[in-house]
Amino acid sequence: MKKNSKTNSTYNHILDGKFRFVLPILLIVFAIGFIAYGIHDGEITAVFNKAINLCRECVGIG
Amino acid sequence: METKNDTLNSSNAKPKRTIMQIRKRTERIRLAIQAAFSILTNSYVVGFIRGTIYKGPLKQICVPGMNCYSCPGALGACPIGALQAVLNQSDYTKGVWTDQASGFTVTKPLYYFAFYVIGFIMLLGAVCGRFICAFLCPFGLIQDLLHKIPLPKKLKIKPGFKGDKQLRYLKYVILVVMVIVLPLLYAPDPFFCKYICPSGMLLGGIPLMTVGSLGGNIAAGTGVGITSWAEAGSTTWLKLSILAVTIILSIMMYRPFCKYICPLGAIYSFFNKVSLYRYSIDESKCTDCGACSKVCKMGVDMHKTPNSLECIRCGDCKAACPHQAICSGFKTIKRPAITEAEKYGQ
Numbered sequence: 001m002k003k004n005s006k007t008n009s010t011y012n013h014i015l016d017g018k019f020r021f022v023l024p025i026l027l028i029v030f031a032i033g034f035i036a037y038g039i040h041d042g043e044i045t046a047v048f049n050k051a052i053n054l055c056r057e058c059v060g061i062g
Numbered sequence: 063m064e065t066k067n068d069t070l071n072s073s074n075a076k077p078k079r080t081i082m083q084i085r086k087r088t089e090r091i092r093l094a095i096q097a098a099f100s101i102l103t104n105s106y107v108v109g110f111i112r113g114t115i116y117k118g119p120l121k122q123i124c125v126p127g128m129n130c131y132s133c134p135g136a137l138g139a140c141p142i143g144a145l146q147a148v149l150n151q152s153d154y155t156k157g158v159w160t161d162q163a164s165g166f167t168v169t170k171p172l173y174y175f176a177f178y179v180i181g182f183i184m185l186l187g188a189v190c191g192r193f194i195c196a197f198l199c200p201f202g203l204i205q206d207l208l209h210k211i212p213l214p215k216k217l218k219i220k221p222g223f224k225g226d227k228q229l230r231y232l233k234y235v236i237l238v239v240m241v242i243v244l245p246l247l248y249a250p251d252p253f254f255c256k257y258i259c260p261s262g263m264l265l266g267g268i269p270l271m272t273v274g275s276l277g278g279n280i281a282a283g284t285g286v287g288i289t290s291w292a293e294a295g296s297t298t299w300l301k302l303s304i305l306a307v308t309i310i311l312s313i314m315m316y317r318p319f320c321k322y323i324c325p326l327g328a329i330y331s332f333f334n335k336v337s338l339y340r341y342s343i344d345e346s347k348c349t350d351c352g353a354c355s356k357v358c359k360m361g362v363d364m365h366k367t368p369n370s371l372e373c374i375r376c377g378d379c380k381a382a383c384p385h386q387a388i389c390s391g392f393k394t395i396k397r398p399a400i401t402e403a404e405k406y407g408q
């Protein structure tokens with residue numbers, strides 16, 4: 001959102017105007033859908049298993 | 063340009079706060095929020111005492127910032143570590159194999175798309191963008207504190223030096239190569255964690271290995287610690303060196319890891335332009351004086367690019383603007399009055 005050299009404005013008619021709330025809300029809806037699908041698919045178990053066992057790579061011994 | 067005697071409202075007869083005081087106050091509030099959040103999400107004290115990590119159900123949930131899940135105090139999972147852990151499950155050599163337990167032939171996707179972790183990062187990004195970097199990330203806080211260490215002026219590096227702009231792209235390369243492509247192709251290595259992440263070394267490796275060495279560890283059959291310095295190898299020294307460079311650079315310049323390396327900051331940066339929480343310029347007030355750009359330690363020209371990918375939403379520019387032209391929040395951004403040039407399509 002650089003200043004438009006013609007109008008010297010940072011206002012973006014699409015991102016700040018019409019779609020100011022549409023885009024983030026769409027993203028939030030998608031994000032919630034992704035999280036729900038990830039939990040349903042058992043992905044959360046992979047995260048949990050990794051997080052509760054010492055990650056040897058993280059601590060530099062892996 | 064601001065001076066110590068600049069006031070917020072010169073026509074107001076009440077005692078006025080100088081811009082410097084407002085900036086100090088903003089910084090103190092931010093520091094308090096950062097500290098409180100970091101302590102809250104790393105409050106498993108037993109881990110620090112026994113040299114072990116938390117294994118409870120909260121570890122299923124990601125934390126918003128760069129917070130190693132191998133930190134003895136960590137209550138949640140690091141999103142970048144979790145993302146690699148899920149991608150590491152991919153098996154590009156086969157899409158079909160026999161399930162050991164059931165004996166049936168099962169088909170699994172060749173590549174995993176990390177729905178849960180990406181959804182989580184997307185949710186936070188869509189709500190507040192890089193606000194997380196300034197307020198909710200422990201590694202951001204550590205770099206902020208390191209940068210407070212006094213140093214002769216000639217040793218301090220200000221943003222905008224030669225190569226600064228180009229180096230900022232490095233974090234996107236690291237995100238694609240070390241966090242996504244390599245863990246997807248060469249399972250089961252979390253490449254970013256293994257070869258780069260200084261946060262894992264500082265928050266996880268050093269405390270765990272030190273407590274394990276001092277108080278005894280399972281490997282040596284002498285205590286409860288889960289590792290010790292006896293296990294240190296070549297990757298330990300590689301990661302320790304990266305950590306040392308990060309610490310030295312953080313004293314010399316503001317948040318080098320966030321500017322050039324962090325893949326999580328790179329992801330959040332894409333949301334700055336579209337997140338619900340955003341910055342904007344009230345163009346009826348802005349005089350283009352440039353005071354905001356001057357104070358920004360991330361090198362952002364706030365009055366020209368209020369939603370720059372590099373802006374961490376620390377609020378320093380907002381506090382420094384002598385005309386209160388910088389707005390932040392969830393509200394609708396005010397459309398500037400149509401200029402004559404716009405009206406007649408010039």
Ligand code: SF4
Pocket residue numbers: 127128194195196199200201202319320321324325326327328
């Ligand atoms: S860029 Fe990364 S390390 Fe820096 S504050 Fe943001 S998430 Fe934390």
Ligand code: SF4
Pocket residue numbers: 343347348349350351352353354355364365382383384385386387388
């Ligand atoms: S927003 Fe405009 S008025 Fe405020 S400090 Fe920046 S340039 Fe100056």
Ligand code: SF4
Pocket residue numbers: 357358359360361362363364372373374375376377378379380
């Ligand atoms: S532009 Fe303002 S809010 Fe953004 S990083 Fe710079 S000082 Fe902080």
